[in-house]
Structure formats: structure tokens, C-alpha cells
Amino acid sequence: MLPLVLDSLSFAVNGRTIIDRISVEIGAGPRTIILGPNGAGKSVLMRLCHGLLRPTSGSIAWCGSNGGRGRQAMVFQRPVMLRRSALANVIYGLKLAGFGHSERELRARDVLEVVGLGDIADRPARVLSGGEQQRLAMARAWALNPEVLFLDEPTANLDPGAVRDIESIIAQIHASSTKIVMTTHNLGQARRLGDEILFLSQGRLIERAPADRFFRKPVSAEAEAFMRGELP
Numbered sequence: 001m002l003p004l005v006l007d008s009l010s011f012a013v014n015g016r017t018i019i020d021r022i023s024v025e026i027g028a029g030p031r032t033i034i035l036g037p038n039g040a041g042k043s044v045l046m047r048l049c050h051g052l053l054r055p056t057s058g059s060i061a062w063c064g065s066n067g068g069r070g071r072q073a074m075v076f077q078r079p080v081m082l083r084r085s086a087l088a089n090v091i092y093g094l095k096l097a098g099f100g101h102s103e104r105e106l107r108a109r110d111v112l113e114v115v116g117l118g119d120i121a122d123r124p125a126r127v128l129s130g131g132e133q134q135r136l137a138m139a140r141a142w143a144l145n146p147e148v149l150f151l152d153e154p155t156a157n158l159d160p161g162a163v164r165d166i167e168s169i170i171a172q173i174h175a176s177s178t179k180i181v182m183t184t185h186n187l188g189q190a191r192r193l194g195d196e197i198l199f200l201s202q203g204r205l206i207e208r209a210p211a212d213r214f215f216r217k218p219v220s221a222e223a224e225a226f227m228r229g230e231l232p
Contacts, residue, residue, distance in 0.1 A: 131162025
């Protein structure tokens with residue numbers, strides 16, 4: 001599927017430009033962190049890449065062709081939990097993806113064990129804590145064995161312990177050869193998880209750099225201001 005190529009990608013609503021002519025190629029391997037202040041367009045860019053929104057202009061191409069929905073997944077800041085058990089939530093996703101009946105439960109139980117939910121697999125998903133629900137959402141996506149996993153602010157509403165759990169799961173998913181593309185406005189998290197940084201401001205891609213270089217000395221005035229806490 002990769003590289004994912006964005007060419008002059010723009011998105012506007014009611015005359016307001018949210019994504020402004022972004023061109024970038026995202027390849028396999030390094031964890032890509034889309035960083036920027038609130039309102040920079042990070043979540044909208046993620047939804048465009050995932051195919052949930054259609055661009056106003058420009059194009060999105062997976063490995064030279066349009067499409068790519070089969071081998072990618074996305075986890076949102078506030079995941080939707082079905083009215084069924086944690087296990088059944090994962091099984092249902094596998095069913096929609098076309099996995100065979102005999103494989104679905106085995107795969108679902110395995111991934112729930114890995115994310116630390118094996119003991120509560122039969123508990124209703126909607127009574128789980130926020131951190132447990134987010135771990136379940138990660139398990140539901142990971143079970144699909146995606147080539148690319150989009151994560152939209154996956155720890156934004158969690159306490160520090162739950163944040164550590166999710167970051168550990170992200171590291172495990174990355175180690176399993178799934179490409180991670182993640183949005184955050186949290187500098188500490190971007191330092192911990194990022195291999196490369198795409199910095200957005202006001203819908204524009206301002207800077208792209210290896211994470212170590214970006215945090216040592218960003219080249220753009222906007223990124224420097226953000227690092228100093230001068231952009232909200």
C-alpha cells in the first residue's frame with residue numbers, strides 16, 4: 001500500500017479552508033507523528049487519508065493507485081463501543097473484514113490478551129473505563145493486521161497510567177511491522193513515539209523532519225513558537 005502520496009491536498013467547508021495544498025509522501029517504516037496546535041487540521045488530514053472525507057481538491061494515492069481501504073485501520077480519540085462484550089466488539093470487526101468464523105474468536109482473544117483485557121473479554125464494552133475502552137479500540141484495529149494504522153489523538157482524554165498503557169501498545173504494534181501515523185499536540189508524547197514529524201499550522205504543512213532534529217532545532221518560525229508554548 002505504501003507510500004501514501006498526497007498531492008496538493010485541500011479541504012474546505014463553507015468557504016473555510018481547513019487543509020491547504022498539502023503535498024507529502026508517507027512511506028513504510030518510521031512512526032509518523034502529525035504535530036501541531038489545536039485547530040491546525042491534524043484530525044481532518046487523518047480522516048482524509050483514511051477515506052472518511054473527500055478532498056475539495058488535490059489527490060490521495062496509495063502506492064500509485066486510489067483506494068487502499070483494505071489494509072488500513074483507524075482509532076479515534078473517542079472510540080465507538082458496540083452494545084456487546086469486549087470480545088464481541090473485536091469479533092464483529094473481524095467478521096466485517098471477512099475473517100473466517102473459526103479464526104475470529106481465536107484472533108480476538110489473542111489480541112485482547114496482548115492489550116491486557118483478556119480477563120474482562122466477556123464484560124460489556126460500554127461499562128469499561130475510558131482507558132480500557134481505548135485499549136479495546138486498539139485491539140479491534142490491531143486484530144485486522146493492518147499495514148497502516150491511523151491514530152487520532154488516542155490518549156487525549158486519558159489519565160497518565162492509561163496513557164502509558166496505550167503508548168506501550170502503540171510500540172508493540174509498530175514492532176509488528178504496522179506503519180503508525182498518529183496525530184497529537186502533546187510534545188512529550190511526540191518525543192517518545194515519533195520517528196519523523198509532520199508539523200501543521202493553519203492547515204498547511206510547515207515542516208517535515210526526523211524527530212530528533214525537529215526537537216533539537218526546528219527550522220520554521222511556527223514550529224519554534226509552538227515548542228515555546230506560544231501557539232495554543
